[in-house]
Amino acid sequence: MEPFDDVYFMKKALVEAQTAFDKGEVPVGAIIVLNGQIIARAHNLTETLNDVTAHAEMQAYTAASDYLGGKFLKDCVLYVTLEPCQMCAGASYWAQIGKIVYGASEPKLGFSVLNTRLHPKTKVIKGVLENECSFLLKKFFAEKRNLN
Amino acid sequence: MEPFDDVYFMKKALVEAQTAFDKGEVPVGAIIVLNGQIIARAHNLTETLNDVTAHAEMQAYTAASDYLGGKFLKDCVLYVTLEPCQMCAGASYWAQIGKIVYGASEPKLGFSVLNTRLHPKTKVIKGVLENECSFLLKKFFAEKRNLN
Secondary structure, three states: OOOOOHHHHHHHHHHHHHHHHHOOOOOOEEEEEEOOEEEEEEEOOHHHHOOOOOOHHHHHHHHHHHHHOOOOOOOEEEEEEEOOOHHHHHHHHHHOOOEEEEEEOOOOOOOOOOOOOOOOOOEEEEOOOHHHHHHHHHHHHHHHHHHO | OOOOOHHHHHHHHHHHHHHHHHOOOOOOEEEEEEOOEEEEEEEOOHHHHOOOOOOHHHHHHHHHHHHHOOOOOOOEEEEEEEOOOHHHHHHHHHHOOOEEEEEEOOOOOOOOOOOOOOOOOOEEEEOOOHHHHHHHHHHHHHHHHHHO
């Protein structure tokens, strides 16, 4: 039986990213886990919804808070296939999320290079299934270029 | 007749902030203007919706994009009674908003002190009806303290 570890949950976030890919969206997926249970799943929908705020993480925060009936996610872990941007990291500050685990890095617009402030209690783990996460993004942008 | 200037539109944002106040929400209001016309109105609903992403600005971006049928707000002006946070400024980067006009400053968690990156084409004007905007916030927190 597969252990319920960071790799296991990142694979679930990758399933979401693949769903975004299949819709023609920049393929980023996110899930939120509480006590080993997935309480929210989301993927990027900025094109479908015509809405820059529809990043996977933002929808996952909203869904998780709705599930819990409270806006703080202190005991939750966010798994996301791409390093969060300023907006999504900024939202994680307000949600006081316990841990962020991400796959691929975003060297230009990721929160770490832009020094976005996280909540002091938020832990960060990066590089989980990094190759798989970035492969999907590279494939997406390569196909976009070939279409233009 | 009252001119359609920054003060005029900030007063409209203040009406939204007062609505938030009346609901027991931190009183922040926002509107989005395109060519002198208000295309979105919103106020903070984080408590009502149990959702940290429900800041006034975020809802205003979503509503304006929905109205326009496109996710970019390049020719739009955001009027907001309080300086945007990292999340809301981060969203404005993606929306490429033309201008941000805010009232009260947020010296601890505002985007300017936290160096959140705005889109290079976004202009910023601060301090419009600053006293009126901050008065409402101070009144809110003073009443909260008295209740506890």
